[in-house]
Amino acid sequence: MTNKNVIVKARVDSELAEKFSLVCDFEDKKSSSLLRELIEQYCLTHEEALKQFDVKVDIGGAYGRGKDDKDEFEISAKLISKSDGEAFHQVNFILPEFRINGVERYRVDSFYYHRENFEGCINENGRLVGAKLTDGIWKGAVFLYTQVDIEDPTSCFADIKAQLRNRIMSAVIKSYVNNRKA
Known part of the structure; x- marks a missing residue:
């Protein structure tokens, strides 16, 4: 350099x-x-x-209470480690939020067993946005709030996947670096 x-x-x-x-x-x-x-x-x-890690995010079919209206979908993330030596039992991260001009178009939420309360994990509306990847897995749901997204949910899925992946990767990298220092 x-x-x-x-x-x-x-x-x-x-x-x-x-x-x-x-x-x-x-x-x-x-x-x-x-x-x-x-x-x-x-x-x-x-x-x-x-180089050591990646996150694969999958969005499944319509799910839960929104199954009939097709406004709720199952979502999961899996940490992929490219080396056998690195494993994390738990990695905390903040879920992404999706607001345009203050309006929430869609939301990602953790299943109860992947929620985690830690410093800075409550948003301005008082909602818990703290989550945890447990043994490389996170699961939750996507909620769609606008008719445009309900009619064509794939229009927002790429954004949701990318932002969730980025949030998890950021937390994994932070954990990896902290573990290296220890």
Whole structure:
């Protein structure tokens, strides 16, 4: 990485800036050099995790109370580990929310045994959006609220799958990196 033509800026509070300055002095490094090393290490670690894991999200047929109206569908996610050594008993994550101009078009919710209450998992409406992947599996339901989506549910399924996958992958990567540090 010899081509250093992009500047990365970040705002931090004064206390953190002081601590960072002390670390730089202690290691006899310029702040830009140490920051570059930290960013490179962060990217390498996360890149490694991205190579180790993937998440497969499946949306099944109409389900539950909404089976007849075709406005509720079963959804599941499975963690795929590309190495035998990494396994997570439980990974907590926040479910994605799907609002357009403040209106919820559709919603994903966990089955009761995949709900988890942890810091920051209650949304502004007081709804629990905390979830847990248990032994690599998560299950829940999709609820459709607009006639457009009910008539053609596949129109929103790609968005739901992508956002759920991203939320789970983010949590898995965080767990992976934390386990590596321990």
